[in-house]
Amino acid sequence: MLELHDLSKTYGLNDSSVSTVNAVDGIDLTIEEGEFVSIIGPTGCGKSTLFELIGRLIEPTDGEVRIDGDTITEPDERIGMVFQDTSTFPWLSVIENVEFGLKMNGVDKTERRERAREMIELVGLKGFEDASPTELSGGMNQRVAIARTLVMNPDIILMDEPFGALDEQTRLILGEELLRIWRETGATILFVTHSINEAVHLSDRIAVMSARPGRFKEVVENPLPRPRTDEVLGKDEYNEIVNRLWDELRSESKKGLQQKMEEEAQEHGAPEGVQEHGAPEGA
Amino acid sequence: MAVESGHGIGSVDLGDRANRIRIYQTLVVVGLLGLIEFLPRFGLVEPTTLIPLTEMLSEIVSLTLSGELTPHIIQTFTAIFAAFALGILTGIPTGVLLWRYESLKDVLDPYLLTYYAIPVFAFYPLLIAIFGLNIMPIITIAWLFSVVIIITNTASGLKEIPDIYPEVGKNLNLTSAQMFRHIYLPAATPYVFTGFKLGFIYALIGTVASEFILAENGLGWLISFSYDSFDVQTMYASMLFVILVSLAVNIALIMIERRLYRRART
Amino acid sequence: MSTRSETSLPGNWSIVRIGRIAVPLIILALWQLGAEVYGQFALATPLETFETMVDGFQDGWMVEDLLVTVTTLIVAYLIAVVSGVWVGIMLGLSRFWQEVFEPVILGTYSIPKITLFPIFLLIFGLGMDSMVAFGWFHGVFPVLILTMSAMTTIDDTHMNVAQSLGLSQWQRFKEVIVPSILPGLVIGLRLGFSLTFLGIVIGEMFAARAGLGHSLMLYMETVQVDRMLAIITVLVLIAAVINAAFYIIEARLRRRAGSSGDVAAM
Numbered sequence: 001m002l003e004l005h006d007l008s009k010t011y012g013l014n015d016s017s018v019s020t021v022n023a024v025d026g027i028d029l030t031i032e033e034g035e036f037v038s039i040i041g042p043t044g045c046g047k048s049t050l051f052e053l054i055g056r057l058i059e060p061t062d063g064e065v066r067i068d069g070d071t072i073t074e075p076d077e078r079i080g081m082v083f084q085d086t087s088t089f090p091w092l093s094v095i096e097n098v099e100f101g102l103k104m105n106g107v108d109k110t111e112r113r114e115r116a117r118e119m120i121e122l123v124g125l126k127g128f129e130d131a132s133p134t135e136l137s138g139g140m141n142q143r144v145a146i147a148r149t150l151v152m153n154p155d156i157i158l159m160d161e162p163f164g165a166l167d168e169q170t171r172l173i174l175g176e177e178l179l180r181i182w183r184e185t186g187a188t189i190l191f192v193t194h195s196i197n198e199a200v201h202l203s204d205r206i207a208v209m210s211a212r213p214g215r216f217k218e219v220v221e222n223p224l225p226r227p228r229t230d231e232v233l234g235k236d237e238y239n240e241i242v243n244r245l246w247d248e249l250r251s252e253s254k255k256g257l258q259q260k261m262e263e264e265a266q267e268h269g270a271p272e273g274v275q276e277h278g279a280p281e282g283a
Numbered sequence: 284m285a286v287e288s289g290h291g292i293g294s295v296d297l298g299d300r301a302n303r304i305r306i307y308q309t310l311v312v313v314g315l316l317g318l319i320e321f322l323p324r325f326g327l328v329e330p331t332t333l334i335p336l337t338e339m340l341s342e343i344v345s346l347t348l349s350g351e352l353t354p355h356i357i358q359t360f361t362a363i364f365a366a367f368a369l370g371i372l373t374g375i376p377t378g379v380l381l382w383r384y385e386s387l388k389d390v391l392d393p394y395l396l397t398y399y400a401i402p403v404f405a406f407y408p409l410l411i412a413i414f415g416l417n418i419m420p421i422i423t424i425a426w427l428f429s430v431v432i433i434i435t436n437t438a439s440g441l442k443e444i445p446d447i448y449p450e451v452g453k454n455l456n457l458t459s460a461q462m463f464r465h466i467y468l469p470a471a472t473p474y475v476f477t478g479f480k481l482g483f484i485y486a487l488i489g490t491v492a493s494e495f496i497l498a499e500n501g502l503g504w505l506i507s508f509s510y511d512s513f514d515v516q517t518m519y520a521s522m523l524f525v526i527l528v529s530l531a532v533n534i535a536l537i538m539i540e541r542r543l544y545r546r547a548r549t
Numbered sequence: 550m551s552t553r554s555e556t557s558l559p560g561n562w563s564i565v566r567i568g569r570i571a572v573p574l575i576i577l578a579l580w581q582l583g584a585e586v587y588g589q590f591a592l593a594t595p596l597e598t599f600e601t602m603v604d605g606f607q608d609g610w611m612v613e614d615l616l617v618t619v620t621t622l623i624v625a626y627l628i629a630v631v632s633g634v635w636v637g638i639m640l641g642l643s644r645f646w647q648e649v650f651e652p653v654i655l656g657t658y659s660i661p662k663i664t665l666f667p668i669f670l671l672i673f674g675l676g677m678d679s680m681v682a683f684g685w686f687h688g689v690f691p692v693l694i695l696t697m698s699a700m701t702t703i704d705d706t707h708m709n710v711a712q713s714l715g716l717s718q719w720q721r722f723k724e725v726i727v728p729s730i731l732p733g734l735v736i737g738l739r740l741g742f743s744l745t746f747l748g749i750v751i752g753e754m755f756a757a758r759a760g761l762g763h764s765l766m767l768y769m770e771t772v773q774v775d776r777m778l779a780i781i782t783v784l785v786l787i788a789a790v791i792n793a794a795f796y797i798i799e800a801r802l803r804r805r806a807g808s809s810g811d812v813a814a815m
């Protein structure tokens with residue numbers, strides 16, 4: 001069980017800088033073992049910050065993260081992270097990337113090779129063991145990154161827009177694969193996305209974040225049964241929940257966009273033209 | 284001259300274009316070399332000013348075979364490698380410091396930017412006055428010439444590492460030693476190597492130029508000595524030898540660099 | 550690329566500024582210390598050097614050399630700028646010819662050019678002509694290379710617009726080409742200046758009858774360390790001041806390009 005308790009982060013507090021950014025403010029959430037929870041919210045609302053707080057890559061200003069009741073204070077081996085940007089190491093081969101964490105933990109070579117091979121197979125990259133990530137597509141690199149995280153046997157997997165940089169097609173396929181892997185490993189997954197469709201498609205529950213300071217505006221149960229076949233996704237229920245989430249998000253996205261423009265105006269001295277990104281896709 | 288569109292006009296075969304470029308390149312190079320060969324041969328240039336290319340080459344061969352070149356090669360490369368090794372030993376730690384302490388880098392930045400504008404070789408006679416006429420002033424100048432490019436490339440190579448790599452390491456709770464050895468070091472290698480490459484070439488230039496100005500032996504000295512003693516044959520032979528050596532070193536380093544960069548980014 | 554790293558703080562800024570001012574003071578202190586350790590014969594103190602420098606300007610020995618060096622520098626640099634920019638633009642207009650000549654130019658740029666100095670002496674004799682010619686040769690490459698590569702950054706549509714408006718060759722050059730390549734060009738001008746300067750100083754050190762480099766070697770032979778240091782100081786100051794001026798121009802150009810980048814696209 002993963003518990004987030006009053007988790008908050010304000011940037012720029014301890015370095016005497018003039019402006020501080022209250023990125024995440026008082027996040028409370030309990031996630032059961034084996035649950036798939038998505039977090040959606042407008043750009044800049046603090047999703048990545050929350051993700052880094054849970055993974056303990058950064059220190060919270062306030063609040064705590066508990067796993068099975070004990071508070072964690074440093075990056076925990078029970079938590080594995082998958083990042084949005086390509087995070088595979090180009091100086092290592094695919095299999096060396098996948099076994100990297102095991103190697104760092106002193107697992108001997110034959111064992112880590114074997115476990116890495118299993119994971120490579122699980123993510124569908126059999127045959128690419130000795131390839132360089134530089135030769136692989138973005139989607140394949142993300143598979144490598146997922147395998148590298150899975151091989152550590154984490155109880156909880158945090159994913160920050162893992163398919164964000166990929167095209168729609170690849171995104172759908174990888175989403176399906178992720179669900180299969182989730183079923184096979186029984187891991188708890190916390191999935192950050194800005195796509196309502198993706199969230200509805202994948203998760204048991206969906207937490208909607210407000211514009212900055214990021215809070216949970218609402219946590220919605222996903223009523224859709226699994227497996228989420230085309231038939232399920234064609235039902236009225238699907239449209240209903242998508243529309244409901246979109247309603248929740250619309251006002252926050254506008255606020256988020258406003259904030260972004262104000263920030264840019266401050267940076268550049270004059271307001272730039274209105275930009276369309278920042279609004280979540282879907283609906 | 285007509286403006287050519289850069290993005291190959293539809294029907295033009297790219298392989299064909301590359302071939303044409305290679306043909307013209309060959310023509311240009313052969314033309315230049317031909318000038319060097321035939322201007323003196325046809326008496327269009329005095330033989331006391333320029334000698335034919337083939338004569339330079341055969342002079343290199345005979346200088347090499349007679350063993351006359353060997354001590355100078357040894358002398359020059361001793362200085363180059365000493366300066367380069369010193370450059371790495373002092374440059375890498377300094378570069379790491381500048382990366383670690385950003386305000387130190389901010390302080391030194393304007394000076395680092397100005398450094399290569401300063402004619403470092405002006406210090407050479409002063410160093411001779413201090414150390415005497417031996418290999419020490421040469422190594423010092425070559426080191427001064429190469430160390431700063433190593434420093435700045437190390438610092439910027441480390442700074443340019445995408446945040447995402449150390450984040451992966453943090454998630455695995457790596458120790459700082461593991462982080463440096465397995466993440467920062469391999470991620471920065473290509474960029475740091477660019478510093479090595481330039482550092483070595485600068486050490487070479489620093490050495491040869493110092494020897495040329497004033498020394499008692501070395502390849503640079505051989506050029507200036509044979510100039511002073513009106514030995515045009517040896518002068519051109521040693522000149523060409525230095526040019527060939529530096530081109531070979533350049534090409535070798537660039538090839539290693541390309542291989543490193545090919546594995547640098549996903 | 551640490552997009553997320555906490556940006557520099559106003560409080561820190563003054564520390565950086567103090568540090569920047571401290572750097573020359575530290576160098577002066579080390580110099581003083583070195584002079585005291587090595588003794589007055591090996592190294593004159595900063596104060597003595599300054600006095601010698603003032604004496605050089607009052608007495609005239611410095612002025613004479615300075616005039617020779619600066620005149621050579623200005624003439625060589627002007628020729629390097631005009632020829633480098635001109636050839637750079639010509640080659641830059643055609644991607645094809647640019648690709649043909651690029652390896653040849655880069656190859657020549659990478660060798661220790663000073664070793665070719667005797668050729669200039671053989672052709673132009675021992676005097677100002679050979680200094681100017683060599684200064685040009687030593688400095689023209691960065692101007693040429695950076696102009697050429699800046700030409701590739703010209704937006705094709707801008708050239709098309711110019712053509713459709715019926716601009717003359719000269720108008721196209723003045724209104725489209727120059728503004729587009731200016732940022733890269735200025736970097737080339739700065740590097741070209743430094744290398745012309747370096748080439749002339751080394752040239753004068755090797756063979757000349759006058760100039761700061763020539764006197765530097767003279768005072769080395771007569772062990773007048775204070776005069777050597779005075780000359781080195783003047784050389785360093787010239788290089789640093791001109792270089793700083795170039796950086797100011799570059800910064801200004803960058804600011805202009807950043808704020809009104811779209812104007813050119815209208």
Ligand SMILES: Nc1ncnc2c1ncn2[C@@H]1O[C@H](COP(=O)(O)OP(=O)(O)O)[C@@H](O)[C@H]1O
Pocket residue numbers: 011012021023041042043044045046047048049050212553554555
């Ligand atoms: N290291 C940092 N320092 C200062 N502000 C930051 C930092 N990281 C993120 N922020 C700010 O915090 C807010 C939330 O950012 P982030 O968590 O990346 O949002 P999201 O992932 O939802 O797009 C943004 O306004 C961003 O500018």
Ligand SMILES: [Mg+2]
Pocket residue numbers: 047048
């Ligand atoms: Mg994010």
